[in-house]
Amino acid sequence: MITIPFSFDNRSPINITGPFSISVFYEKEKIGFGETILNASPYSSYYGNLNLYIKSPWLENPELLMYSFSRNYTLIFSLPIIGNTERVETISWNPPIGNLSIGHPYFMNYNNTHSKILIPIYFENKGIIKIIGNLSGKILDVNNDTIGIIDRTHIDVITNQIFFTNMTGYIENKSLDVIKLLIKFETPYGILEVMKIVK
Secondary structure: OEEEEEEEEEOOOOOEEEEEEEEEEEOOEEEEEEEEEEEEOOOEEEEEEEEEEEOOOOOOOHHHHHOOEEEEEEEEEEEOOOEEEEEEEEEEEOOOOEEEEEOOOEEEEOOOOEEEEEEEEEEEOOOOOOEEEEEEEEEEOOOOOEEEEEEEEEEEEOOOOEEEEEEEEEEEOOOOOOEEEEEEEEEOOEEEEEEEEEO
């Protein structure tokens, strides 16, 4: 939901009352709607807010969670007396998972077969939504065989908040020149996977 402040001047001798609505379309698909009730006296300025419910651009496109992007939307306004008007608006979306950084892992002795691994991970929520879900992953060798796991970590990051943690995992005790960290974000918008190669 997005709250949109709006205002207009009623320069007529008529009291403008009734529903005011906005319908939002993206590539001919209706993806949003909002409505409020107007009551604007003659020759007055009116100020109000409208709650617009819009389909998230990240839904079924979780890869966009990491990037800034813009989309053109068609808005149809329905006003009492005036009727319908249409215009195109460009809306910019900032990433809920911005400036993602997966640091170099630290290794610690665990037992005869495995070592413990700590993986620093950092991102900033620059979007308008709270990002919730889970982080997990696995560790691969150069042949993409699984040689370790990364424990699940819960995330709950509000807008303009920084997230930082050391993810914990366990890796087989092998002599390897290269490993791959496959980090998985499980979110309400889908699963986002990010790979980091460590030498």
